[in-house]
């Protein structure tokens with residue numbers, strides 16, 4: 102893909118590239134099924150946590166905070182999955198016109214791919230909530246440092262600190278050529 106190669110040449114930090122990628126993906130989905138909310142993948146209905154001075158990292162309150170975020174996110178995702186399944190059942194009409202049928206198939210396969218992503222995300226959310234229960238949440242799995250509240254609020258399922266994550270992404274890119 103020559104176009105993709107060109108965009109990777111612009112030296113942005115991996116962090117911004119990633120968010121941009123997610124944003125465009127959501128936008129693309131929104132465009133195709135305009136009346137429906139692309140929801141689910143996004144989660145932003147929470148109050149940012151304000152730690153008190155000297156508060157211990159990942160104390161009970163902080164763990165509860167992230168558990169709430171994860172639970173709400175999960176229930177949004179599950180609703181979204183249900184909605185699509187119902188939508189597809191309702192719409193799965195046999196269009197006599199092959200062009201209509203092709204459009205519908207395209208739309209369905211796009212939706213299925215989105216659902217697949219959401220199911221994977223739900224699994225990831227579940228395993229993240231297990232980490233919270235085991236009091237193992239919020240620490241980088243690669244180097245052990247605190248991942249940090251801000252980063253976890255942006256990415257509640259993060260298992261690595263920003264440095265390790267960035268490094269991993271650079272390595273991944275190099276391996277892909």
Ligand SMILES: [Zn+2]
Nearest residue numbers: 241244262265
């Ligand atoms: Zn790390």
